Amino acid sequence: MASLKRRSGLGRVGFWALLIFILLIFMSPFLWMLLNSLKTPIQIITLPPSFWFKPTLSNYSNVFEQQEFGKFFINSLAIGVGSTFFGLLLGLPAAYAIARYNQGRLATLILLARMIPGISLLIPWFIMFRALHLTDTYLALILTHMLVGVPFIVWVMIPFFEAIPKELDEAGRVDGGSTLQVFLHVILPISGPGIVTASIMAFIYSWNNFMFSVVLAANNTKTLPVAIYNFISYAQIDWGGLMAAAVVITLPVLIIAILTQRFIVAGLTAGAVKG
Amino acid sequence: MKPRFAMLAGSAVTLVGLLAGCGGGSVGSSQNNAGNPASSTKGVTIRVVLANHPWTDGIKKLLPDFESKTGIHVNLESYGETQLTQKLTTEFTSGNSDIDVFAQRPLQEARLFVQNGWYQDLNGYVKDQQKTPTDWQYNDFFPSALQTENVNGTLTGIPIVVEHEVLYYRKDLFAKANLQPPKTIDELVTDAQKLTDKSHGIYGFVARGDRQASVTQFSSFLYSYGGDWFDQQTKKATLNTPEAIQAFETYGKLLKDYGPPGTLNMSWPQAAAVFAQGKAAMWTDADSVFQNVTDPSKSQVAQNVGIAKFPAGPKGSIPYSVTSWGLSIPKTAPHKDAAWQFIVWATSPDTVKKLQTGSSPVPGARASLWNDEDMKSFPSDWVAAAKASADGRPYDRPLVVQVGQARDIIGTVIDTGIQGGDVTAAASSANQQFQQLLDTEKK
Incomplete structure (x- = not known):
């Protein structure tokens, strides 16, 4: 890092040019989406594409007013938060137990759920949820999304718990804590970065999930990835609306990732043993 | 309640x-x-x-x-x-x-x-x-x-x-070249050639070239040349008959020589966009997608779009009507x-x-x-073209159970034509595969 500071102006320019160039490549689909969400249909199909144009917000008003995306947004949020929360509730103790008591086989078994192609579960699920009168409820969607969320959480957390020295547990036991108390008061407080990483992954998975939602959700629980198809109609595609909806779907995840990224990095470097 | x-x-x-x-x-x-x-x-x-x-x-x-x-x-x-x-x-x-x-x-x-x-x-x-x-x-x-x-x-x-297949054309380009909209597929080919001006980015013809998507819009070409997917009585595939090969070759030639680049990836949204940008003189597709090119808020050439009945092949004009x-x-x-x-x-x-x-x-x-009064929300030439197509074929793809697979098989021949490959060979191998598919569905 120190050598970077001493670099000549030219070197710095080169560094930034390269950085911007690489960023442009990675960001171009996102930029494209953003630009087109501000264009009218005729501006979208104009060739070559223009970068200076009079932006319109009509696509966004279409997304929120005519298509009522607020409703779908709440659905997605409730299911995402719900499945992540309950996933943590189940996954964290499971991962701790697996890490401390060397239950590798159990871990593989949990991962198995993630390996089964989701599509093969749809029909059995549908039959089950219909019998339980749970189709088109948050509960059904939260449960199904947990199927993928829990293995994520468990597998992210196992190595994390394993890296925590056993001496910490022992110290807790010496002070008179039960296993549960040690887990809750000693281990969990220093596992923040791992939990955040696992939660974000589980949440993003749920947020983007399409297949489970399309089959098990109906009018009351339709999620964003299903609702975005409202802009693709037979013989008509509203590209602008589609792009605006895509921005609306991407933005929360992006914001969460940017906000929590600092926390993850900070947490990782803090170090648990020294404390 | x-x-x-x-x-x-x-x-x-x-x-x-x-x-x-x-x-x-x-x-x-x-x-x-x-x-x-x-x-x-x-x-x-x-x-x-x-x-x-x-x-x-x-x-x-x-x-x-x-x-x-x-x-x-x-x-x-x-x-x-x-x-x-x-x-x-x-x-x-x-x-x-x-x-x-x-x-x-x-x-x-x-x-x-x-x-x-x-x-x-x-x-x-x-x-x-x-x-x-x-x-x-x-x-x-x-x-x-x-x-x-x-x-x-x-x-x-x-x-x-x-839905029927119709011909969309650019009135202004045809008028400038002193041409009438084509009544036959042969005229369509010569007009496409005349109207192609690649240096100005104008192509004579655009249509779907995507393997799956192209099959339905190719069907009217096939029927008008006198071909069909298979013989419904005998369940024999007919993808390699001379009529079918002629249709495959014509469709391929139109897109290869007079079509814009990238047609192999085009379904209707892409083809409609090319036409709406004013880059193509003619386009054959379903009548249901007309608003994509006739609505001034979506199309740069909305004022100049003409719509006509599908042009006639050797067996007359036989568009699908489904x-x-x-x-x-x-x-x-x-x-x-x-x-x-x-x-x-x-x-x-x-x-x-x-x-x-x-x-x-x-x-x-x-x-x-389908009288003028009750169809007044549609362009008049659209109504005329669609009405004239009403007695067309009641199917735009082969009537089989495994439609997706059948479309894949047929689409391969269409794409071979667009790429300028050996259509006859592709058609006979596709015919064989299609026959196998038909045999599995025979009861």
């Missing part, structure tokens, strides 16, 4: 829910007026699952009429085309669906659904004068539209939207009579007329409503 029903229906809901395994709190009932078909469905909630489609937008606005007239409550859902298929197949496979009415694409799905026994045959309902008022006029539907819905004697659905969407009742529907009442209302002359003249006009399947 209305509060005054709650007590009465409460116990019935639980009972019926348990028996049929389908609650959802939607089973209203009224035992007190048995006998009268109209009132026995009163208070019932039906689940109607439709596709994202201008027709769906139109019917949504009209729903209050139906609900106040019949007392039936409609729970309407709509999904994208492929999502709809996924949802329907999952629910029907489970054998435990509570869908009462669904929108279907008869040519894409009906054969599979019939094979699986998922339809309520509507023939019985159409003939039942108790359930179907005489002023509904079943015979008013276009014969080809009904034929599309008819699969081995099962009436799978009632047509709601019809039902692209219909309404069906699944065999498992909990409220079939109410579902049928909904379909009768949604396809009645009165409703179809409103849908055709509404804000998102959709061409209905009733012959009596």
Whole structure:
């Protein structure tokens, strides 16, 4: 890092040019989406594409007013938060137990759920949820999304718990804590970065999930990835609306990732043993 | 459910829910007026699952009429085309669906659904004068539209939207070159050549080249050259007949020599965009997509778009004329009579007329409503071209169960043509594969 500071102006320019160039490549689909969400249909199909144009917000008003995306947004949020929360509730103790008591086989078994192609579960699920009168409820969607969320959480957390020295547990036991108390008061407080990483992954998975939602959700629980198809109609595609909806779907995840990224990095470097 | 029903229906809901395994709190009932078909469905909630489609937008606005007239409550859902298929197949496979009415694409799905026994045959309902008022006029539907819905004697659905292949052309470019819109496919080829001006980025012709998507729009070329996918009597594939090869070659040549770059990846949205940008002089596709090029808010050439009947091949002009969407009742529907009442209302002359003249006009399947007055929401040359195509072929893809695979096989030949490869060889190998597919479906 120190050598970077001493670099000549030219070197710095080169560094930034390269950085911007690489960023442009990675960001171009996102930029494209953003630009087109501000264009009218005729501006979208104009060739070559223009970068200076009079932006319109009509696509966004279409997304929120005519298509009522607020409703779908709440659905997605409730299911995402719900499945992540309950996933943590189940996954964290499971991962701790697996890490401390060397239950590798159990871990593989949990991962198995993630390996089964989701599509093969749809029909059995549908039959089950219909019998339980749970189709088109948050509960059904939260449960199904947990199927993928829990293995994520468990597998992210196992190595994390394993890296925590056993001496910490022992110290807790010496002070008179039960296993549960040690887990809750000693281990969990220093596992923040791992939990955040696992939660974000589980949440993003749920947020983007399409297949489970399309089959098990109906009018009351339709999620964003299903609702975005409202802009693709037979013989008509509203590209602008589609792009605006895509921005609306991407933005929360992006914001969460940017906000929590600092926390993850900070947490990782803090170090648990020294404390 | 209305509060005054709650007590009465409460116990019935639980009972019926348990028996049929389908609650959802939607089973209203009224035992007190048995006998009268109209009132026995009163208070019932039906689940109607439709596709994202201008027709769906139109019917949504009209729903209050139906609900106040019949007392039936409609729970309407709509999904994208492929999502709809996924949802329907999952629910029907489970054998435990509570869908009462669904929108279907008869040519894409009906054969599979019939094979699986998922339809309520509507023939019985159409003939039942108790359930179907005489002023509904079943015979008013276009014969080809009904034929599309008819699969081995099962009436799978009632047509709601019809579709034909037409020729879109640029009036200004034709006038500038002193040409008339082509009446034959031969003229189409020479006109495409004359109008291609690659240095100015103008191409004579554009159409779908994507392997799966191109098959339906290629079909009218095939038929007009005198070919077909297979012989329906003998179940022999006919993809390598001289007529078929001629059609494959012509379609390929048009896109290879006079088409824009990248046609191999084009379905209708891409082809429509090329035409709407003013980069193509002619385009053959379904009449249903016309707004993409004639609506000034979407198209740069809206004022100059002409629409004509599909040009004639050696066997004349034989475009497809199909039902692209219909309404069906699944065999498992909990409220079939109410579902049928909904379909009768949604396809009645009165409703179809409103849908055709509404804000998102959709061409209905009733012959009596294809007059100038009831079609005034459509461009006049569009109406003329579509009307002249009404007696075309009732299918735009092979009538098989595994439509997707068949389209893959046929699309390979189309793409070989576009790439300038050996069409004859590709056609005969495709013919062989297609024959195998037909053999597996023979019973």
